[in-house]
Amino acid sequence: MSSRVETYLNERKANGGPLANEWLELESLYQSRLWHELTLRVTSFVHRDELQQGDQLIRFYEDFLSDFEHRINQLALVEIIIPITRAFKQVDQAIQFVQQIREKVKANPLAVLLCDITIGKAYLISKNLPEAKKIIEDLAPKFDELDHLTTVHSRYYDLASNYYRVMGNHSEYYQNALKYLGCIDNSSIPVKEKAERAFNLGLAALLAENVYNFGEILQHPVLNALKDTREQWLMDLLQAFNVGDVEKYEALGSVWQVQPDLRMAEATLKRKINLLCLMDMIFTAAGGRALSFSDVATRTKLSPNQVELLAMQALSLGLIRGSIDQVDEKLNMHWVKPRVLDLRQVATLKKRLDQWTNDVKQMSALVEQQAGDILS
Numbered sequence: 061m062s063s064r065v066e067t068y069l070n071e072r073k074a075n076g077g078p079l080a081n082e083w084l085e086l087e088s089l090y091q092s093r094l095w096h097e098l099t100l101r102v103t104s105f106v107h108r109d110e111l112q113q114g115d116q117l118i119r120f121y122e123d124f125l126s127d128f129e130h131r132i133n134q135l136a137l138v139e140i141i142i143p144i145t146r147a148f149k150q151v152d153q154a155i156q157f158v159q160q161i162r163e164k165v166k167a168n169p170l171a172v173l174l175c176d177i178t179i180g181k182a183y184l185i186s187k188n189l190p191e192a193k194k195i196i197e198d199l200a201p202k203f204d205e206l207d208h209l210t211t212v213h214s215r216y217y218d219l220a221s222n223y224y225r226v227m228g229n230h231s232e233y234y235q236n237a238l239k240y241l242g243c244i245d246n247s248s249i250p251v252k253e254k255a256e257r258a259f260n261l262g263l264a265a266l267l268a269e270n271v272y273n274f275g276e277i278l279q280h281p282v283l284n285a286l287k288d289t290r291e292q293w294l295m296d297l298l299q300a301f302n303v304g305d306v307e308k309y310e311a312l313g314s315v316w317q318v319q320p321d322l323r324m325a326e327a328t329l330k331r332k333i334n335l336l337c338l339m340d341m342i343f344t345a346a347g348g349r350a351l352s353f354s355d356v357a358t359r360t361k362l363s364p365n366q367v368e369l370l371a372m373q374a375l376s377l378g379l380i381r382g383s384i385d386q387v388d389e390k391l392n393m394h395w396v397k398p399r400v401l402d403l404r405q406v407a408t409l410k411k412r413l414d415q416w417t418n419d420v421k422q423m424s425a426l427v428e429q430q431a432g433d434i435l436s
Contacts, residue, residue, distance in 0.1 A: 061090065061091060062127055063092070064123055065121075065123065065124055065127050065237065068119070068123035068124055069083060069087050069124070073087070076143065076283075077110070078110060078265070079108065079110055079111075080099075081111070081258050082105060082108075085096065085101065086101060086105070086124075090124075090128070093130065097139075097147065098128070098134050099133065102140055103136060103139060103140055106120070106140055106143045106144060107143055110421070112143075112146075112147075114147075115147060117143065117144045117146075117147040118144065118147050118148070119316070120144070121144050125140070126378060129166075132167035133209075134164075134167065134168035134171040135165075135168055135171045135174065137161065137164075137171070138161060138174045138178070139173055139174070140172045140327075141157070141161050141419065142174075142178055144157075145157060145158055151182050151183075151185065151186040151188075151317055153242075154182050154183050155179050155183075158175050158178050158182070159175075159179070159181050161175060162175035170210055170211075170212050172197060173199065173202060173212050173216070174212050174215060175193055176198075176199055177195075177212070177215045177216055177219050180192050180195035180196060180199070180219050180223075181219050181222075183195065184219065184226070184333060185220060187334070189227070192219075192223050194221065195215075196219060196220050196223055199216055199311070200220075203216055209243060212244045213239075214240055214243035215417070217231045217239040217240035217243060218240045220232070220236040221233050221236035221237040225237075225264075228262040230267040230268040231264075231269060231270050231271065232273075233260075233268075233270040233272055234261065234264040234265055237257065237260070237261055237264070238261070238277070238280075239275065241257070241282055246281045246282055246315060248251065249282070251285065254285040255285040255286060255289065255291070257282055258282045258283050258284075258285045258286050258291075259286065259294060261277055261280075261283075262277065262283070262286070262291075262294040262297075262298055263294070263321060263322070264277075265277050265298065265301075266297070266301065266322065266325075266332075267296070267325055267328070267329075269328070271276045272332070272335065272336060272377075272379060272397065272399070273397075273399040274298050274299075274301050274302040274336075275302060275399055277298065278298055278299060278302055284296075287350070293312055293315040293316060296308070296312060297309065297312050297315075297316055300312065300333070301332065301333055301336055302357075303334070303336070303342070303359075304333060304334075304335075304336035304337030304338070304339065304340040304362050305333075305337075306333055306334070306337055306359065306360055309329075309333050319423040322429050331373070332418070334362060334370055335370065335373065335374050335377070335379060337359055337360045338370060338371065338374055338380070339374065339379055339380060339396050339397070339399075341355070341356060341359060342380055342382075342391070342393045342396050343396045348370060350385070350388075350392045351390065351391040351393070352389060352390050352391075353368070353389040353390065353391070354369070354389070356391065357423070364389070367389075367391075367404075368384055368386065369395075371384055371391050372384070378391050378397060379396070379397045380396055380397070381393060381394060382395065
C-alpha cells in the first residue's frame with residue numbers, strides 16, 4: 061500500500077461516521093488485491109450521498125482511486141468517474157478531468173464513447189450548445205456502426221434528446237427520446253421523471269413536422285404515467301390524432317390550447333390531424349372504393365374545394381399513393397404509409413384479410429368448376 065493511500069484511508073477511518081465500515085471494506089479489498097470486487101464496491105460507493113459535498117470525491121480519486129485505476133476495467137473506470145466530475149466547481153475543470161481519463165482508456169472504444177458523451181453533457185449543462193452539437197453529430201455515425209446494443213447507447217440518446225429539446229427540434233427529440241426509452245428498463249425510471257418524459261414525448265409527437273405515426277408512443281408503457289393525472293388530456297389528444305378524429309380534437313381544444321407550444325402551433329396541428337384523418341379513411345376503405353371529396357370534407361370538416369389540396373399535401377409527403385379525379389371529385393388511393401396500429405385498426409385489417417380470403421376461395425371454386433370445360 062502506498063503511503064498516500066495509507067494516509068488517506070487512515071484519515072477516513074479516523075473520522076468515523078456512517079461510512080466507517082465502508083472504508084474498512086475498501087481497505088481490505090485493496091490490501092487483498094481483489095481488484096474486481098473493489099471495482100464493484102467503488103462503483104456504488106461514489107454515489108453515496110455522504111460523499112457529494114465539497115471536494116470529497118475529487119480527493120477520493122486523487123488519493124485512492126488513481127493508485128489502482130490501471131487495474132480497473134476501462135469502461136467501468138469511466139462509469140466510476142462520471143459522478144466525480146460533478147464535484148468540480150468549474151465545467152472546464154470537469155471536462156479536462158474527463159479528457160485525461162479518456163487518454164487512459166483509449167484502448168476501449170466504448171469507454172472512449174462514454175467519455176465523449178460525458179464531455180457533451182458538460183457542454184450542454186454549461187449552455188455551450190455549439191460544442192455539444194459537434195459532439196452529438198460526431199458520435200452519431202459511430203453508434204450507427206455498432207452492430208449490437210450496449211450500455212453506452214442509452215447515454216448517447218439521452219444526451220441527444222436533451223440537446224434537441226433545448227433547441228426546440230421536436231422531430232429529433234422525439235426520435236432520440238424513443239430510442240433512449242428503448243435502451244432502458246421502464247421500471248428503472250423514477251415516477252416523476254417518467255411522467256415528465258411522457259409529457260415531453262407527447263408534445264413532441266404532436267409538434268414534430270414528420271411524425272404521423274402515433275401508435276408507437278401510445279403503446280409505450282411510459283405513457284401510462286399520464287393516466288388519471290392532470291395531463292390525461294394529452295393521452296386523449298394523441299389517441300384522437302392516431303385515428304384522425306377531428307371531432308375529438310376540437311372537443312379537447314379548451315384543454316390543449318392552454319399549453320403555449322400547442323396553442324402557437326394550432327395551424328400545424330389542424331393540418332396534421334386532417335392528414336391523419338384522410339389516411340385513416342383510405343386505410344378503412346382499403347382501396348375498395350374511391351373516396352368522394354364530399355365524404356372527406358365531412359370527416360375533416362374542410363370545405364370540398366380544400367380536399368384536393370389536402371390530398372396533394374398527403375401525396376407530396378409520401379403518406380398516401382394514388383390519383384385524384386378532379387372531374388368526378390374523387391380520390392383513388394391504393395396505399396397508405398405503414399403505421400403502428402391500434403386495436404380498432406387491427407380489427408379493420410383483419411376484416412380486410414377475411415374478405416381477401418373469401419375472394420380467393422370463391423375464385424378457387426370457380427376455377428375448379430370450370431376446369432373441365434377448359435381442359436376439354
